[in-house]
Amino acid sequence: MHRTLLRFILACLLLLPCPWTAAGAQGVSFPDLGSPVPGHGDTTYLDLARMVISDLAADKDGFYRGSMPIEMRHIEGPDSGGQPPETSSLSNAAALNIKAGGKHRLAMLFDLGGSADSAEGFAVLALYDLAGKPRLLDAVNVAVDRSTYFRDPGKLPIGPGDDVIITLSTHFNSNQGYVGTPLILVRDDSFELIDVIHTFDESLCAYKRTQELALETVADGQPYAAIQATVTDAIVTEAAGPNGESCDEAAPEASSRDISVTYHWDGAAYVKDSDALDKLAGENAKRF
Template identity: 65%
Template sequence: MTSVLSRLVLACMLLPCLWMAADAQAVSFPELNSAVPGHQDVTYLDLARMVFPDLAAGANGFYDGTAPIEMRHIAGADDGGSPPATTSLSNAEVLAVKAAGRDRLAMLYDLGYGSDSAEGFAVLALYDLTGKPRLLDAANVAVDRNTSFHEPRKVSIAAGDDAIVTMSTHFNSNQGYAGTMLIMVRNDRFQLIDAIYTFDENYCAYRRTQKLAFRSLGGHKPYAPIKITVTDATVPSEESCNEAPPKATSHDISVTYHWDKAKSRYVKNSDAFEKLSAENEKRF
């Protein structure tokens, strides 16, 4: 279970808080017993029960139940673990998205640790609210302990289509590990575009960060190319440390994804992110 406070603390550690304020309307954290806008007879709890059928009111404003419905991991059958045996939720992250020109609602439920894995378990659910609410798809998108929507939350890949961005993280005293997932919606099903793994360090002598930026290039059908850039920057500190600070450096690592009609998926023009991940592992 991840509380609203812990989610906000996590976001502030990952992003400048100014970004959060600028994008505050894109994602919300409604209480589960509140009504869905435009559907006064439907609550977010009703939507959550499509994923967790036995959710019931518990103590201190939480809703408790057992494991969610069966679902795949977004990265494939060999990834991810089992969900925790019990579920306890007070809210979920909510994000409005477009899919094939239609309005859809994405909800992210972070359940915490899985029952057989050090990774977390986080359900990304897709709903159609145009008539009677329907659950269209659900997938586990966790690749680390804590999972949430991540800046910019969604990327426009066509006039009526958004791709969704999630991030899973964990931290120790000096290091931060992150796995960012870029996920499209196709035929009302989630489809992974790619997973990008980054690594931050914060020591007395320096801070090294790897920040992502997403850009839709437009001008192509049915889906626009997407350029993702990781800025790998080292900033020396002004503290008095036992080691000499490194020089300030910064360089960009970019990969562009194009829609492959024959393969019915995005393909990338480089394995630069795989190389970055391998290099990062040497610093763990």
């Protein structure tokens, strides 16, 4: 009886959100590139950025301009990604303190835009070791659409010494919004893609359809916690158009559904328990 009760209690504990998720609340910051890195003497964010774009320098307008970044892979693999612009221009840094393998690391994101003949942007995610002389550990292109940012708060703790980095790439037209959200693991001081989650918002005269992504971790006894991704796909109908006009198209019924996938660590990589979000992306593609 006692053993059965103990197993039940342990099972319940494994389903609780991880205790470290409330820690590491510090999110993304946007320091000027010319400002010093806190706690690191004479090192500036510009010094770190120059490890990616060697000739980056401030101009008279307060922007930082340079030429092409160093060679790097795309986070999705060799067949993905656009080309960087011939001239890079930055106004500030996007910086995020993370943990990886129990060590403190700094991640920085540089959205460089894109080349004229590319529909995709080019965004550098760089990983630094600031213990001792600063070192660039890895750099990848994480752009999966035109504009790329850290997705607030930028990271998701998956253990007491590890965070997953979360970026997003997006573009909008008059009534549609496209978002790709890469989940990125840092292992052995190298970036590894877990997955890219695609969502699609649409606002028409008679209704709005939104897809909100929520992420949380669940302890499951593995070195890295499981990650549960839930997209809430909701349709909200409108009595009239934005300016009170009548709508020609018929509105679908108001509805809301949750589509969830859980990523589990299998000892070598994160694997997902279903293709539900891939199917959602396929459904969305038919509405583009």
